[in-house]
Every structure is written in structure tokens, then in C-alpha cells.
Amino acid sequence: MLRPWDFKIVIRRDSKAAVFLQIAHALADEIKRGRLAPGTALPGSRELAESLDINRKTVIQAYAELEAQGWVTTEKTRGTFVSAHLPQIGRSAREPRRGRIPERPDFRLVGAAPNIPLILPEKNMLVFDDGAPDTRQIPVDALARAYRNALAARIRRGLGYGDPRGSEELRAAISNMLNIDRGLTTTPDNICLTRGSQMAIYLAARILAGPGDTVVMEELSYPPAREAFRLAGAEVVPVGLDAGGMRVDELEKICRKKRVRAVYVTPHHQFPTTVLMKPDRRLRLLAIAAQFGFAVVEDDYDHEFHFVHQPMLPLASFEIFGKVVYIGSLSKILSPSLRLGYLVGPRYFIDRAASEIMMIDRQGDPATEGAVSELIDSGELHRHTRKVMKLYGERREHFAGLLKSLFGNRIEFTIPDGGLAFWVTFRDTDLDRLAAAAARHGVTILPASAFTTTPRPVQAARLGFASMDQSELKKATQRLRAALDDSSLSRNGA
Amino acid sequence: MLRPWDFKIVIRRDSKAAVFLQIAHALADEIKRGRLAPGTALPGSRELAESLDINRKTVIQAYAELEAQGWVTTEKTRGTFVSAHLPQIGRSAREPRRGRIPERPDFRLVGAAPNIPLILPEKNMLVFDDGAPDTRQIPVDALARAYRNALAARIRRGLGYGDPRGSEELRAAISNMLNIDRGLTTTPDNICLTRGSQMAIYLAARILAGPGDTVVMEELSYPPAREAFRLAGAEVVPVGLDAGGMRVDELEKICRKKRVRAVYVTPHHQFPTTVLMKPDRRLRLLAIAAQFGFAVVEDDYDHEFHFVHQPMLPLASFEIFGKVVYIGSLSKILSPSLRLGYLVGPRYFIDRAASEIMMIDRQGDPATEGAVSELIDSGELHRHTRKVMKLYGERREHFAGLLKSLFGNRIEFTIPDGGLAFWVTFRDTDLDRLAAAAARHGVTILPASAFTTTPRPVQAARLGFASMDQSELKKATQRLRAALDDSSLSRNGA
Numbered sequence: 001m002l003r004p005w006d007f008k009i010v011i012r013r014d015s016k017a018a019v020f021l022q023i024a025h026a027l028a029d030e031i032k033r034g035r036l037a038p039g040t041a042l043p044g045s046r047e048l049a050e051s052l053d054i055n056r057k058t059v060i061q062a063y064a065e066l067e068a069q070g071w072v073t074t075e076k077t078r079g080t081f082v083s084a085h086l087p088q089i090g091r092s093a094r095e096p097r098r099g100r101i102p103e104r105p106d107f108r109l110v111g112a113a114p115n116i117p118l119i120l121p122e123k124n125m126l127v128f129d130d131g132a133p134d135t136r137q138i139p140v141d142a143l144a145r146a147y148r149n150a151l152a153a154r155i156r157r158g159l160g161y162g163d164p165r166g167s168e169e170l171r172a173a174i175s176n177m178l179n180i181d182r183g184l185t186t187t188p189d190n191i192c193l194t195r196g197s198q199m200a201i202y203l204a205a206r207i208l209a210g211p212g213d214t215v216v217m218e219e220l221s222y223p224p225a226r227e228a229f230r231l232a233g234a235e236v237v238p239v240g241l242d243a244g245g246m247r248v249d250e251l252e253k254i255c256r257k258k259r260v261r262a263v264y265v266t267p268h269h270q271f272p273t274t275v276l277m278k279p280d281r282r283l284r285l286l287a288i289a290a291q292f293g294f295a296v297v298e299d300d301y302d303h304e305f306h307f308v309h310q311p312m313l314p315l316a317s318f319e320i321f322g323k324v325v326y327i328g329s330l331s332k333i334l335s336p337s338l339r340l341g342y343l344v345g346p347r348y349f350i351d352r353a354a355s356e357i358m359m360i361d362r363q364g365d366p367a368t369e370g371a372v373s374e375l376i377d378s379g380e381l382h383r384h385t386r387k388v389m390k391l392y393g394e395r396r397e398h399f400a401g402l403l404k405s406l407f408g409n410r411i412e413f414t415i416p417d418g419g420l421a422f423w424v425t426f427r428d429t430d431l432d433r434l435a436a437a438a439a440r441h442g443v444t445i446l447p448a449s450a451f452t453t454t455p456r457p458v459q460a461a462r463l464g465f466a467s468m469d470q471s472e473l474k475k476a477t478q479r480l481r482a483a484l485d486d487s488s489l490s491r492n493g494a
Numbered sequence: 495m496l497r498p499w500d501f502k503i504v505i506r507r508d509s510k511a512a513v514f515l516q517i518a519h520a521l522a523d524e525i526k527r528g529r530l531a532p533g534t535a536l537p538g539s540r541e542l543a544e545s546l547d548i549n550r551k552t553v554i555q556a557y558a559e560l561e562a563q564g565w566v567t568t569e570k571t572r573g574t575f576v577s578a579h580l581p582q583i584g585r586s587a588r589e590p591r592r593g594r595i596p597e598r599p600d601f602r603l604v605g606a607a608p609n610i611p612l613i614l615p616e617k618n619m620l621v622f623d624d625g626a627p628d629t630r631q632i633p634v635d636a637l638a639r640a641y642r643n644a645l646a647a648r649i650r651r652g653l654g655y656g657d658p659r660g661s662e663e664l665r666a667a668i669s670n671m672l673n674i675d676r677g678l679t680t681t682p683d684n685i686c687l688t689r690g691s692q693m694a695i696y697l698a699a700r701i702l703a704g705p706g707d708t709v710v711m712e713e714l715s716y717p718p719a720r721e722a723f724r725l726a727g728a729e730v731v732p733v734g735l736d737a738g739g740m741r742v743d744e745l746e747k748i749c750r751k752k753r754v755r756a757v758y759v760t761p762h763h764q765f766p767t768t769v770l771m772k773p774d775r776r777l778r779l780l781a782i783a784a785q786f787g788f789a790v791v792e793d794d795y796d797h798e799f800h801f802v803h804q805p806m807l808p809l810a811s812f813e814i815f816g817k818v819v820y821i822g823s824l825s826k827i828l829s830p831s832l833r834l835g836y837l838v839g840p841r842y843f844i845d846r847a848a849s850e851i852m853m854i855d856r857q858g859d860p861a862t863e864g865a866v867s868e869l870i871d872s873g874e875l876h877r878h879t880r881k882v883m884k885l886y887g888e889r890r891e892h893f894a895g896l897l898k899s900l901f902g903n904r905i906e907f908t909i910p911d912g913g914l915a916f917w918v919t920f921r922d923t924d925l926d927r928l929a930a931a932a933a934r935h936g937v938t939i940l941p942a943s944a945f946t947t948t949p950r951p952v953q954a955a956r957l958g959f960a961s962m963d964q965s966e967l968k969k970a971t972q973r974l975r976a977a978l979d980d981s982s983l984s985r986n987g988a
Contacts, residue, residue, distance in 0.1 A: 336655055
């Protein structure tokens with residue numbers, strides 16, 4: 001028979017786990033490690049209790065638990081034994097260190113990881129992001145109230161899982177908004193809610209392109225979209241762009257050579273260059289789509305933010321909507337953290353997206369969806385939009401002034417008509433070196449190289465201005481100016 | 495020059511869209527459709543205003559908008575013209591019906607849709623679901639309060655996007671819970687939050703298996719998991735199961751023939767049969783995993799709900815954790831609608847999962863994540879668990895009594911030690927016909943055929959009991975009994 005001192009049970013009084021469970025788990029662990037072989041007799045409960053200085057009842061409880069789980073058997077008069085039918089486990093020579101999961105798994109991973117850089121905010125760093133809103137503006141009280149209402153309403157209805165396309169009420173509210181404000185002609189069946197616009201892009205990529213297919217994107221574009229199409233198996237081919245948007249003449253040439261299945265485009269405020277795609281290019285793009293039978297994936301990621309004239313109607317508002325998959329988001333107007341985007345298209349396409357969602361994450365959070373549809377219906381979202389539009393408009397002016405006064409003719413930029421970022425070209429500057437110097441000065445910038453896979457260097461950066469207030473903008477711009485001096489210096493010195 | 499009566503502008507006074515925008519959009523639409531050719535002169539603003547019975551300023555505003563967007567040009571003395579540089583669009587012969595998106599897209603969709611049936615609750619139907627909790631039990635006030643706090647805290651910190659693995663605080667709370675209650679030895683770096691356990695399964699499938707690989711699942715298993723592995727390109731091979739869980743002897747034979755990369759298993763409460771996997775099988779499974787180098791994907795979907803003894807420690811608590819990917823969920827204990835699951839594994843694996851998330855949906859909702867970690871830290875989740883455990887324990891007893899009294903020896907079942915569903919075998923009954931008859935009687939059941947791809951008929955159904963209260967359970971069971979009489983009748987009569 002095993003003596004209690006042949007193995008070690010450490011009881012942690014400060015642990016939240018009950019003592020009997022700690023004992024049961026420790027003994028099961030010895031069995032699993034092969035240190036208590038099948039058939040081994042365990043110490044008597046009295047003996048073990050004494051050696052551990054605990055109540056005997058606790059040991060009996062632990063043994064009962066082990067028996068219920070099948071690790072041990074109890075024979076009335078003879079005592080408790082490690083189950084004889086357990087397989088013999090050799091006591092492992094290389095004992096894994098207790099309290100550590102190995103860093104690397106013992107199994108193989110397939111494929112390659114997506115290549116999407118992750119920029120996390122660091123302490124004391126100011127960030128010129130890619131055009132994010134200021135999350136400090138979220139209408140907390142209104143949103144929390146709406147969330148509570150949605151949760152309670154949901155419970156009244158007693159629903160568990162729901163429609164993978166998302167809650168009917170929010171799809172209806174979005175459909176209505178698209179029809180009134182953006183010239184589309186949708187019903188809620190044309191809409192599928194997604195977790196942020198990223199999931200809408202991911203779904204479109206999965207459904208529209210596979211191995212052997214070609215997808216076209218502007219040479220400077222949104223890297224997570226490029227990666228989603230690439231990992232769906234498609235070849236992503238870059239096309240040029242200029243002040244009028246995508247070079248549709250180049251696109252047509254590509255279509256003559258390759259089997260183009262989809263063209264990803266951000267016509268409202270080109271990502272990252274902020275350019276508005278001109279009407280003639282828009283019409284031409286749709287005509288080419290009709291000719292070659294590809295889908296136009298229109299990512300209208302920050303439709304609302306247009307400062308000069310009304311937002312331009314999307315491509316999806318054109319009559320030949322059977323060619324366009326439209327992607328929108330509530331992330332920019334409310335908060336990225338709500339994870340609310342949407343995919344719009346022909347019903348057949350939307351139903352397929354819903355099937356994919358069943359497999360990917362089943363559905364979104366109906367309480368959040370309900371809360372946002374309340375904010376839309378009550379007009380709160382409209383009020384909020386007016387408020388932040390004014391704020392961002394001021395920051396846009398302020399930032400333009402800062403850039404002019406601090407950089408003068410070292411840079412070139414056009415104040416963008418819309419969107420939450422500037423595209424700034426730096427004269428005679430290596431932007432990657434500038435970005436590195438900026439990081440040392442406590443400010444993050446996204447150089448053009450972050451948005452392209454082509455080697456041609458572009459001496460520009462996308463500078464989001466909306467997430468910082470005026471004093472933060474000033475500080476960040478000053479740091480960038482200091483970094484520019486540094487990086488010029490070091491280059492001249494090199 | 496065009497006369498106003500040559501085209502039609504319908505102004506809807508009840509629309510929320512401003513009148514000037516309605517005019518601008520209608521004119522842009524005529525241009526896009528090719529009915530206003532490039533170079534065409536638009537009516538004078540006075541003339542158009544009169545014909546529409548609106549203020550002339552509104553028309554001027556509309557023309558200015560169209561000019562800003564590039565659709566028209568204004569020449570000082572001569573008037574307003576459709577931009578001459580727009581491409582000529584032939585007036586389409588087949589005019590698409592206004593107000594409708596075509597049902598089918600003009601582009602091709604790749605691959606096949608995932609085959610996951612969707613069961614939506616219908617009015618007046620009672621549902622024996624697959625083991626869902628009663629969402630009416632959600633602690634609404636506590637959750638809504640925690641949500642508000644998390645939202646406010648987040649705003650204080652001024653964060654936009656965050657860690658794709660999920661919020662540090664909730665990962666820490668889950669890591670702690672796994673270490674105390676489930677015998678794992680994790681750090682927060684071993685944990686990645688997912689939108690429900692479905693996303694954890696989807697990620698595991700993406701990362702572990704591709705074309706040419708084999709994945710093994712029990713012949714009766716969880717269809718969305720099967721579909722996730724199948725669509726990742728793997729061949730899914732069924733293995734037998736009996737009262738001790740997966741037939742590991744059969745698994746070993748499969749491993750000798752095929753390149754098995756992953757084995758998906760629900761050892762705690764086998765889905766759908768509720769069987770607990772016996773310790774000897776568990777040890778054997780891990781030994782085979784070590785021998786053949788595959789990953790064990792352990793889906794512990796409703797760990798908490800064990801009524802007879804303490805929950806059994808998961809496979810992932812064994813020392814050789816480098817072989818196990820563990821999937822858990824907060825859906826069953828709180829609410830499926832929160833969409834909170836998690837994936838646990840070696841750090842290298844978790845980092846890869848995080849990369850995939852960057853592409854799929856970027857991250858979860860930090861406000862929800864923060865709210866739930868507050869519920870864990872405050873002990874609210876523990877209190878809630880105790881409350882619902884008592885409730886579900888009562889419903890379990892009640893349902894067992896109902897089945898015995900209403901069905902007698904027409905059925906066979908064992909009261910499950912854990913989980914929120916019964917596995918009930920019906921003597922001499924075609925379960926698919928019974929399910930159809932049940933639907934006519936106003937109750938939904940899931941027959942064995944819903945969980946398998948093998949043609950061998952199994953005369954059993956999985957009956958979730960937790961989401962209905964005692965009176966609903968009674969009504970649902972009575973309906974099922976009536977359906978059984980019906981379906982027996984019709985078979986005898988056929």
C-alpha cells in the first residue's frame with residue numbers, strides 16, 4: 001500500500017478551490033502522469049487525513065469524487081485502489097514542468113498566418129491612426145440605456161439564438177437609412193449584419209474569389225482586405241490610381257488578360273489617399289464590371305464624414321446594383337468597439353453570407369444590435385452624427401493649419417473633402433525612416449509602405465486627425481516635426 | 495434644352511431626405527441610366543422650381559450639389575449641363591425595375607455554402623433545443639450596469655481598437671477560473687476570446703486542417719464543427735462511440751490508415767448523446783495523440799452543468815497539454831446572445847488564432863468583455879451559476895418524471911449526469927417521421943439524423959430541457975406524446 005509520504009499533495013488554503021477537490025485533482029494528476037499505476041492501493045482515509053492535517057470527511061469526499069469520475073474503485077473492506085482498467089502509463093522520463101503549458105504545440109499548424117500588422121496604442125504615444133473616430137465621444141448614457149432596454153426586450157421575447165443575418169429591427173433601420181440617405185433601394189433581406197466592416201470584407205472574399213481567380217485592388221489600398229482575398233486563394237493584382245481615383249483604363253487591360261472575379265474599391269474616400277472617385281470613372285467601372293462579369297466590392301467605410309458637399313451616393317445606388325456588393329459600418333460614427341458593420345447585396349448573395357456566418361460565429365450580439373437600432377429610431381444617432389461632424393470639421397481645419405505652419409513647403413497635401421485622415425506627401429523624405437524617427441519622438445504614423453505591396457516608394461503618409469483633440473493634435477504634429485528634423489539630420493550625416 | 499416635363503422628379507414630402515437632395519439624386523439617377531446624355535442642358539432653376547412648385551433656392555442647392563459631385567458643370571451665362579466628360583451610356587433597353595435589387599447577382603459565387611441547418615423559433619412552437627440555457631434567467635440589471643461601467647471605463651482610457659485576443663481583464667479572469675476550477679495551468683497568453691464557441695471551432699479548423707488532411711469525429715457529433723473542418727478542406731472521418739465515449743480502438747485503426755491531423759471530441763457531455771468519456775478512454779486518446787501527432791480539439795461546451803458529481807476535469811488539464819486545444823463558452827451560463835467563447839492552447843497556437851481574427855473580424859466588443867469580467871470578479875457569475883444550477887436540476891428531475899409517466903416503456907433513457915439535454919431512444923419509431931409529426935403538433939425535436947452523416951438510422955433524439963419552465967416542459971412533452979401516437983398510426987396505416 002502506498003504511504004501518504006510517497007507522493008505530495010499541496011493544499012493551498014488561499015485557493016478558491018475546495019480542499020476535497022484539490023486532493024482529488026492532485027491524485028488524478030498522479031494517475032495521469034503514471035506515478036500511481038493501475039491497481040495501486042491508495043492510503044486509508046484516516047492516514048491521509050492525519051498526514052495532511054485535515055478532517056477525514058474531506059478525504060472521503062475526495063475519494064468519492066475520484067470514484068464518481070472513474071479514476072479509483074473502492075472495495076468495501078480492502079480500501080481504495082487506482083482503477084485496474086486504466087491503461088498503464090509509463091512514468092514519463094522528461095517530466096513536463098508543472099504550471100506551464102508548452103510554448104509550442106505538439107501538433108502541426110496548416111498554411112501561413114495572415115499578414116496584418118497590429119498597432120496597439122502604447123503609453124505616452126500619440127497616434128496618427130488610419131482615420132479612426134474619437135471613441136471618447138461615444139454617447140455612453142444613451143447607449144447603456146438602449147442596451148439595457150434591448151436586453152430586457154429580448155428576455156421578454158425569450159429568444160435564444162436568432163437570425164444569422166442579424167436582428168430584423170437593425171436590418172430594417174439600416175435598410176431605411178440606406179434608401180433615404182444613400183439612394184439605394186434595399187429591403188432588410190438585402191442586408192447582413194457583420195462584426196465590423198472587416199467581417200463583411202472577409203465574407204465577400206470567401207464568397208467571391210478562390211484559387212485561380214484574380215482580384216484587383218488599387219496599388220495603395222486597405223491591407224486587411226488584400227489579405228482576406230489573398231487567403232481566400234485569389235491572386236491580388238494592383239491597379240494604378242490618380243487624382244480621379246482608380247485607373248479604370250488599366251483595370252480594363254487587366255481584365256483582358258486575367259479572370260477577374262472581384263474589384264475592391266473605396267470610391268468615396270479612397271483608402272489611404274482620400275481621393276474621391278470621379279463620376280466618369282464610376283460609370284466606366286460599372287460598365288467594365290458588366291462586360292467582364294466581376295463583382296464590385298464597394299467599401300464605404302466612412303460615408304457620413306463629408307465636409308464640403310453632401311456625401312456622394314455610392315456605386316451601389318446605381319441601377320445595376322446586381323454587380324455591387326456594398327460594405328458599410330457603424331464603427332466610425334459610434335465606436336469601433338461595437339463591432340457593427342454590414343454587407344449589402346442581392347438576396348442570393350446575402351443568404352450565402354448568412355450560411356457562412358452560421359459556421360464562422362453563428363450570429364452577432366442581439367442586445368448590441370437592438371441598442372443601436374433604438375439609437376437610430378430615436379434620432380439619437382442623427383444628433384450624435386451632427387455633433388461629431390462639427391467636432392471633426394473643426395479638427396480638420398485645425399490640423400490643416402498646424403501642418404501648414406509647422407511644415408511649410410516641406411510637405412504637400414490637399415485638405416480632404418471627406419474622411420477622417422489626410423494624405424500628406426513629404427518632400428525628399430524616406431517615409432519609413434521618418435516613421436521610425438517619429439516613434440522615437442512618441443508619435444506613430446502610417447507611411448505609404450504600410451498600404452502597398454509594390455516596391456515603388458511613395459513619400460507620403462496617411463494621418464488620421466479625428467481621434468485626437470486640438471491640443472493632442474498640436475503635440476503630435478510638433479513631435480512629427482521634430483522627428484523630421486532628426487531623420488533629415490541622420491540622413492545627411494550618413 | 496431639356497424641358498422639366500421631359501423627365502420626372504417625384505418629391506416625397508414625407509421622406510426624411512431633404513428636398514434638394516431628392517432632386518439631386520433623381521437627376522444623377524437619370525444621368526446614370528443614360529437618359530440624360532453628357533452635354534445635355536438642364537432646365538433653368540426658375541423653370542424647374544416652378545414646375546415642381548418649390549423654392550428656386552432649393553433647385554440651386556441641388557445643382558450646386560450635383561456640380562460638387564462632378565455630375566454637372568455650370569457655365570456662368572449659359573446654364574447647367576450634364577458633364578461632357580462622362581462616358582456615353584446607352585439608354586438601357588431592358589430597364590431594371592426601379593426599387594428592386596435583383597434577387598440573383600450578376601457575378602459568380604465560389605464554392606458551396608456550408609450546410610448548417612438553421613432552426614429559428616416560431617410562434618406557438620415549443621422547442622426541445624440542443625441544450626440551450628433559459629435566456630430569461632439572464633441577470634439583466636447586473637449585466638446592464640456592468641456594461642455601462644465597462645463602456646465608461648473604456649472611454650476614460652480612450653482606446654479605439656485593441657488586442658485581437660480580447661481584453662486583458664477577461665482573459666485574466668478566464669485563465670484564473672480555468673486554473674482554479676478546471677485544473678488547467680494557463681496564463682492569459684494561452685487564451686483567445688472568440689464570438690461564441692462556434693468561432694473557436696472555426697479558428698481551430700482553419701489552423702489545424704487543410705486539404706489532404708483527415709479529421710476524426712464521433713459518428714454522432716456536432717454538425718457545425720463537422721462543417722467547419724470540411725470547409726477547411728479536410729476529410730472528416732466518423733469513429734464509433736458507446737457508453738464509454740469515443741471508441742479509441744477504432745480511432746487507432748483510422749490513424750494507421752490516414753493522416754489524422756485533429757480529433758474533435760466533447761468528452762464531458764458527448765454531443766449529442768450526453769455520455770461522459772471514461773478515464774481509460776481519455777488516457778488512451780492522449781496516448782494515441784502523442785503517437786500519431788494529432789491535435790485533440792476538446793469542446794467543453796457546458797462544463798458547469800454537472801448534477802451528480804463535480805464536473806470532470808477536462809483533457810486539457812492533463813500534463814501533456816501541448817496536444818490539446820480547449821474550447822469553452824460563457825454562452826450557456828450567461829446567454830448565447832453575448833457571443834462569448836474562448837480558445838485555450840499553447841501560446842504559438844493562440845498567436846496564430848489572433849492573426850486569423852485580425853482578418854476575420856478584428857476583435858470582439860470590449861464593452862461586453864469588460865462587463866462579463868466584472869460579473870466574474872464581483873462573484874455575480876458564481877451566484878448566478880448556483881441559481882441556475884438549482885433551477886436546471888429541478889427541470890431535469892421534472893422532465894425525467896414527465897418522460898417516464900407519458901412514454902413508459904415506449905422509450906429508453908438514462909438521466910444524464912450533466913449537460914442540459916437528454917438522449918432518448920424511442921422503441922420501433924422512425925425518428926424523422928416522429929419529428930415531422932411533432933412539428934405538426936407544435937413542438938420541435940432534433941432526431942439523431944440531425945447529428946450524423948452516416949446512413950445507419952439511430953432511433954433517438956436529443957431533447958434539451960433547460961430552456962423551458964416546468965409548465966412549458968409538460969406541454970411540450972404532451973405534444974410529443976400526441977405526435978408519437980400520430981406517427982405510429984400513420985405508419986401502421988401506410
